[in-house]
Amino acid sequence: MSDRLVSRMELCRLPFQRRPVAEPGTTLVFHMANGQLVEPSYPYTTGETWWRGPKAAYVVDVTPHAAQFECQLPSSAGAVYFSATVSYSWNVHDAARVVREQVADPAAECRAHLSRWLPTVTSRFSPDRPAEAGTCIRVELGRASIDLERGIRIQDLDAQLRMDPDQALLAKEWEIGKLRQEIAKRDAGGKGEVAAIEQRTELHLQSEREQHYSTAVTGGRERVMAVVMAQDPAKAPEILNTMIGLSEREEQRTLEAIKVLIDGGEIRLGELDGAVQAAVERISGILGKPVAQVGSGPATDQEKVLPSASGTGEEGGS
Numbered sequence: 001m002s003d004r005l006v007s008r009m010e011l012c013r014l015p016f017q018r019r020p021v022a023e024p025g026t027t028l029v030f031h032m033a034n035g036q037l038v039e040p041s042y043p044y045t046t047g048e049t050w051w052r053g054p055k056a057a058y059v060v061d062v063t064p065h066a067a068q069f070e071c072q073l074p075s076s077a078g079a080v081y082f083s084a085t086v087s088y089s090w091n092v093h094d095a096a097r098v099v100r101e102q103v104a105d106p107a108a109e110c111r112a113h114l115s116r117w118l119p120t121v122t123s124r125f126s127p128d129r130p131a132e133a134g135t136c137i138r139v140e141l142g143r144a145s146i147d148l149e150r151g152i153r154i155q156d157l158d159a160q161l162r163m164d165p166d167q168a169l170l171a172k173e174w175e176i177g178k179l180r181q182e183i184a185k186r187d188a189g190g191k192g193e194v195a196a197i198e199q200r201t202e203l204h205l206q207s208e209r210e211q212h213y214s215t216a217v218t219g220g221r222e223r224v225m226a227v228v229m230a231q232d233p234a235k236a237p238e239i240l241n242t243m244i245g246l247s248e249r250e251e252q253r254t255l256e257a258i259k260v261l262i263d264g265g266e267i268r269l270g271e272l273d274g275a276v277q278a279a280v281e282r283i284s285g286i287l288g289k290p291v292a293q294v295g296s297g298p299a300t301d302q303e304k305v306l307p308s309a310s311g312t313g314e315e316g317g318s
Helices: 046-052 095-101 106-122 130-142 165-218 221-231 233-263 274-287
Strands: 006-010 026-031 056-061 065-074 081-092 152-162
Touching (some): 026 095, 056 095, 065 106, 081 106, 081 130, 081 165
Antiparallel strands (some): 006 056, 026 056, 065 081
């Protein structure tokens, strides 16, 4: 083992020797006759040293020792690292265990321990936040002492993190990539919102069109033609001519239907109200056909006879 940390002192009962005394900054660990290593809570007297009979004593350095090392610690970006200067102090807190475990290089053991735990802190921070990562190390790991399993204690932990030029370039590219990703997400979200608004608007317009055309269809031929004319005024003359032609055909069909009724003797003026009777008389005049009158008395043979379409009638009883 290193003489700086532990040194061995052989003890001999005969001839009688003066009891060993720990110097300032050291403590004694006795190797007893039964093989145990004992760190007394108070210095043994000469008599205790005699009757307890330790075979040897180990002088263990328990003063604080400053140490530091350089390393790279990961950031949250994975391939981008922080350059770190880690400083701390170490000292022995369990001298008997240090002797038993034969600790040879306490600083190396401290570094190995810190190298396992520091990345768990720094990996939570992005490459552009080295100062915050260093502060977190001091808060989470540096405020309390850290006792290692082999009797060594770490205290006063501090870490200064920075970005070297190459890593800084990677961090810049990483930050730019992150910003581009955020912009892409924002644009995608905006496009999605616009598309949703356009879809809702289109569905609303489609519903209005459906209602509009449904009203037009149920409103009859004139309503449909009015809608067409509103959409394309240039078609107005064509539509008007169509309506006139349809009206004339409807009138012609109406006249022909009434003519059939008159010829068949189905219409009698006396059975109609005034307005309808006047209309029938006008139509009859257009057709040149007399219409049977129905009076208060029995109809004559002439009234009972309706002329045929050819102008000749057939007699029949009423």
